[in-house]
Amino acid sequence: MNWSTFVLLLAAPILVLANQHHIDEKRKHSHGAAPAEGESNGDAAQVPHIIMYVIDDLGWNDVSYNGAEFSTPNIDFLANAGIKLNQYYVNRVCSPTRSSFMAGRYAYNMGQDGNVITNGHPYSLPLNHTTLGDKMKEAGYSTHAIGKWDLGYYKWEATPTRRGFDTFYGYYNADEDYFTHKCGAMYVNTTTKKRVVMTGVDFRNNEDPEVDQNGVYSTHVFTEQAEELIMAHNATKEPFFLYMAYQAVHGPLEAPQKYIDMCAHISRMDRRIFCGMMMALDEGIGNITKRLKASGMWENTLIVFTTDNGGQNHVGGNNWPLRGNKATMWEGGVRGIGFVSGVGVSKPFVYNGLMHASDWLPTLAKVGGATPATKQVLDGVNVWQELMANTTSPRSEVLITLNPPRTTKPAHPNQHQFLGTAAIRMENWKLILGEPDCAGAAQNETTNGTLSKCPNGWVHPSGIEVLPPANSDNVWLFDLDTDPLEKNDVHAQHPDVVEKLRQRIETFNATHINQVEPPVDPASNPALTGGVWSPWIKDEELA
Ligand SMILES: *[C@@H]1O[C@H](CO)[C@@H](O)[C@H](O)[C@H]1NC(C)=O
Ligand SMILES: *[C@@H]1O[C@H](CO)[C@@H](O)[C@H](O)[C@H]1NC(C)=O
Ligand SMILES: *[C@@H]1O[C@H](CO)[C@@H](O)[C@H](O)[C@H]1NC(C)=O
Ligand SMILES: *[C@@H]1O[C@H](CO)[C@@H](O)[C@H](O)[C@H]1NC(C)=O
Ligand SMILES: *[C@@H]1O[C@H](CO)[C@@H](O)[C@H](O)[C@H]1NC(C)=O
Ligand SMILES: *[C@@H]1O[C@H](CO)[C@@H](O)[C@H](O)[C@H]1NC(C)=O
Numbered sequence: 001m002n003w004s005t006f007v008l009l010l011a012a013p014i015l016v017l018a019n020q021h022h023i024d025e026k027r028k029h030s031h032g033a034a035p036a037e038g039e040s041n042g043d044a045a046q047v048p049h050i051i052m053y054v055i056d057d058l059g060w061n062d063v064s065y066n067g068a069e070f071s072t073p074n075i076d077f078l079a080n081a082g083i084k085l086n087q088y089y090v091n092r093v094c095s096p097t098r099s100s101f102m103a104g105r106y107a108y109n110m111g112q113d114g115n116v117i118t119n120g121h122p123y124s125l126p127l128n129h130t131t132l133g134d135k136m137k138e139a140g141y142s143t144h145a146i147g148k149w150d151l152g153y154y155k156w157e158a159t160p161t162r163r164g165f166d167t168f169y170g171y172y173n174a175d176e177d178y179f180t181h182k183c184g185a186m187y188v189n190t191t192t193k194k195r196v197v198m199t200g201v202d203f204r205n206n207e208d209p210e211v212d213q214n215g216v217y218s219t220h221v222f223t224e225q226a227e228e229l230i231m232a233h234n235a236t237k238e239p240f241f242l243y244m245a246y247q248a249v250h251g252p253l254e255a256p257q258k259y260i261d262m263c264a265h266i267s268r269m270d271r272r273i274f275c276g277m278m279m280a281l282d283e284g285i286g287n288i289t290k291r292l293k294a295s296g297m298w299e300n301t302l303i304v305f306t307t308d309n310g311g312q313n314h315v316g317g318n319n320w321p322l323r324g325n326k327a328t329m330w331e332g333g334v335r336g337i338g339f340v341s342g343v344g345v346s347k348p349f350v351y352n353g354l355m356h357a358s359d360w361l362p363t364l365a366k367v368g369g370a371t372p373a374t375k376q377v378l379d380g381v382n383v384w385q386e387l388m389a390n391t392t393s394p395r396s397e398v399l400i401t402l403n404p405p406r407t408t409k410p411a412h413p414n415q416h417q418f419l420g421t422a423a424i425r426m427e428n429w430k431l432i433l434g435e436p437d438c439a440g441a442a443q444n445e446t447t448n449g450t451l452s453k454c455p456n457g458w459v460h461p462s463g464i465e466v467l468p469p470a471n472s473d474n475v476w477l478f479d480l481d482t483d484p485l486e487k488n489d490v491h492a493q494h495p496d497v498v499e500k501l502r503q504r505i506e507t508f509n510a511t512h513i514n515q516v517e518p519p520v521d522p523a524s525n526p527a528l529t530g531g532v533w534s535p536w537i538k539d540e541e542l543a
Contacts, residue, residue, distance in 0.1 A: 013525075024526070047139065048302040048343045049240040051226075051292075052360070053285065054101065056094065056148060056250035057326055058337055059311015060319040061461060062105050062278060066337065067320070069461055070263055070275040074286030078303050081348055082341025083387060088355040089425065090309055090336035090399045092327050094174060095150050096401075097308040097336075097357050098245075102151060102163075103129040104380035106363030108402040108508065111262075111516035114421070117152050118174045119185035120198065120524035122537060124152020130374035132361045133164020136241040139368035142166055143163045144229050146222050148243035151176045154524070161207055169225045170245070171202040172533060178218045178247060178254040183533070187520040200526025202533040209532040217256055219277070220349040223284035226290045233320075235297050244288075248281040251315040253281055268463050274316025299343065302367065304360065306338040313459045314451060323468070323486045325455045329423040329436040330486055332459075334400050344388060353393025354425065361384050397426040398428070399508050403434075403515070422505045427483035431501035434474055458485070477501075481521045 061067050065076040065084075091097040095117045098109030100124055110126055117123065125131070133143045145165040151159040153172035160168040176183035181203040189196050196290040203210040213221050226244055233240050253273040260276035292298040310333040311317025312326040324330025336357070344367070358380030362372060366382045381394050400423035421434035436456065448467045451459060457467045469489075477491035477498055491498050526533045 001304055004306060014035060027118060034310070047141075047239050047298050048367065049292075049297050050136070050141075050302045050304065050364060050368065051242045051244055051288070052101075052304040052364070054147070054243065054245040055305070055307050055337075056245070056247060057309060057312050057315070057317055058249055058307035059313075059317040060322045060332060060335065060337055061537075062249065062274075062311055062317055063337060068278075068318070069266065070278060072278055072282040074282045075305070078285070078341040079291070079306060079339045082303065082305075083348070084350045085336075085338040085340075085355055086350050086352050087393075088306075088336050088338045089334050089400055090307060090357045092309050092329060092333040092401055094250075094308045095186055098148075098150055099125050100357035100380070101131070101306075101360050102131045103376060104132070104358050104374065104378040105129070106356075106379040106399050106402075106508075108512050109379060110397065111513040113401055113515070114403045115515060116174050116518050117150055118520075119183060119202075119533060120187070120520040120522075120523045122154040122518050122524070124154060124158035126376075127157055129376045131164045132364065133160065133241075133243070135164070135361060135365040135370045135374070136301065136368050137164050137166075139239075139365065139370035141239045141241040141368060142233065143241045143243075144168075145243040145245065146170050146225050146229075147218075148174070148247055148250075149245070153533070153535050154521070155539055156207070156535045157539060159207070159535065164429075165243070167206055167229070168223065168502045169205050171204070171247075173202050175250050175252070176202050176247075177515050178251065181213060181218065185520050185524070187522055188281070189522070196522065197527045198522075198524075198527065200529075200531050200533045205276070208216055208531070209534075211532075217280065218252075219280040219284050222246055223287050226288050230288070230291045230297065233295070233297070235295070235300075240297065241368070244286070246281060249274060249317065251312065252314055253277070259283075268461075270314070270316040271318070271461060273461070277316075301342050303341040304338075304364070305341070306357070306360075306389070307335070307336045309333060312466075313455050313463075314453060318461045321459055321460060321485055323434070323456070323458050327454060328456060329401055329432050330456065331430075331480075340387065340423065346388070349390055351387055351390060353383070353386060353391075354395040354398055355383055355387075355393065356380065356395065356398045360397075363364065363387075377452075391542040397424060397504065399424050399505075400430075402505065402508055402512060407507070422509070424501050424505055425480070426501055426504065428479050429497055429501060430476075430478045430480055430486075431498060431505070433502070433505065436476065453496065486532045534542050 007378045048259045063075050064072045091107050093116050096112045097110045099107050136143050143165045144167045145160045149172045182201050184199040186197050206457040255276035260278040262279045263272045263275035266272040310326045319332030322332035324332035362380045362382040363384045402422045423432045451463050451465050455465050457465045459465045475491045476489045478486045524536045
C-alpha cells in the first residue's frame, strides 16, 4: 500500500485498522494486493485489541531506547517498531495524569491538579464522568484493569469494576509494598492530638480482597494476571482492552535479588535496585508480548505505552538530559515517555506533534469505534489520524498544570508544594509561573554537584545534579525548539510572549474547578474492614 492510500484510509480509522491488518497479512502472501471488499480476516474483532501500559514514575532516561544505562529489550522492541511520542505531556504527579487518561480532561478541570488521591481520602475521579473503560465497553470490548487505580475508592461507585471495567486485579491506593501489598496512612486525632497510623492490605481480585499473594512481587502477579486474561479471551467474540497499570517502577525500591543482580554494573545503589525493577518489568512486558503471539491476538493488537509522570530521582528514576523531577513542571517532570506500536502503525518513526494524556480517551474511543460523546466536555482530542500519518498535530497547546493557591490547609504536610503554580506549552514556547518544583525549594538549593530532594536542575544518572541559575521572579519562559533542556530562561527578552501565554492561562483559570482535597478520613481505617483498605462510605452518605 502506498502512502496516499494509507492516508486516505485513515479517514475511516475503524475500517483502516481491520484493513490494515488484512493488508499486512495479505502482503506476506501476495506482495501487497488489496483485500477484496467484504472479505473477513476470520476474527470477529474488526477493531484492534488494545493494551495500554501505564508505567508508574518512569523517567525519560529509564528505558534503553532513550539512553538508560541498562537494557530494556522487550520495551525497546515495541518502541522501535512503533511511533515514539517526542512532545507528549502528562501531569507532574500520578492521580491527575490517570484522571486525564480515564476522563479525557485536564486535571484542573476535575478539581484534581497536583493532588494525589492517597489512602483514606474521601474523593475520586468525578463520579459523573464517562471513563475510558466506559467508552471501550460501549464499543463492544471486554475491558480489564490491572495494577494501580489511584482514582479513588471511598465508595464502591468510584472503583474500577463500577467504572467501565469488567474485571480488576490490583490496588486502589497510590503506592504500597511490592511483596506484602500493604500500605499505610496517618492522621491526627482531633481530640487527643495524637497521630494515628493506619495500615492494611490493598490488593483485590475484582471486588474481593486478595490475600493469597503475600510475598509475591507485584510485577509477577500482574503479568501473570494479564497472561491469564489473554489466554481466557475469546477473540472471535469481542475485542480486548487491557489497562495495564504496573506498580513498577514507583517507590519503594524493591525487586527480587536476581533482577538486582542483573544490574551489578550500576554503582549507585538506589539506581541499581531501580534497574532491577526495570529488569522485572521488561521481562513481564516480554511475557505478555509472547502470550499475545501464542494466542493469535498479536497481529491485531495495538500497544499504547506511557508513563504517568517523570522519574523520581531520589528513588532511582532518571530524566537525563531533561531538567527536573517528578512533581516539577520542568520537562523532566511532565514530558512523558510514550509510544504506540502494533496494528495500524505502518512504519516506525518519531512523532514530533504535541500530545497530552487526555488525548487517549477520544483517540482510543475512535479507534475502537465508540461515539465521541461523553458526559463531560473533553479537553483531549483524537490525534489518531495525524499520529498515524505523521502530520501536524491538531494540538498547538497543552495546559501542563494549573493549581490555584490553596484557601484551606493541605491535608498532607508535603502538599504545601502545590501553591499557585501554572505551566503551559504553546507551539515552541513554555511558560512556567509560580513554584515549579515540588518542595518550594527552588531558591534554597546551594550545593552544586549533589542530589537535592526534589531537583530543579539536571540530574545525571550517576546522581550528580547540576544546579540551575537562580531566578527570583518565579516566571520562566523557554523556547523548546532551540532549548529543549530548559537552560536559557528568556522571559525577560520576550515580555509579549509571556503576556500572551499568561492570558491563555488566565482563560483556563477563569473556569477552573476548585481543588478537591478533603483530609484523610479516620473512618477509612482498614482495622474496621478486616485489615483491608476498602470503600467505607455508603452511596447515600455523600450526595
Ligand atoms: C516471565 O516468564 C518466565 C517464564 O515463564 C517466568 O519465569 C518469569 O517469572 C516471568 N516474568 C514475569 C515478570 O512475570
Ligand atoms: C515525520 O515528520 C517529520 C516532520 O514533521 C519529518 O521530519 C520526518 O521525516 C517524518 N518521518 C517520517 C518517517 O515520515
Ligand atoms: C459533575 O458534577 C459536578 C459537581 O456537582 C458538576 O459541577 C459538573 O458539572 C458535573 N459534570 C457533568 C459532566 O455532569
Ligand atoms: C527556603 O528558604 C526560605 C528562606 O530561608 C525559608 O523560609 C523556606 O522555608 C525554605 N523552603 C524550603 C522548602 O526549604
Ligand atoms: C553547577 O556546576 C556546573 C559545573 O559543574 C556549572 O556549569 C553550573 O553553572 C553550576 N551551577 C550553579 C548554580 O552554580
Ligand atoms: C487563578 O485564579 C485565582 C483566583 O480564582 C488566583 O488567585 C490565581 O492567582 C490565578 N492563577 C493564575 C496562575 O493566574
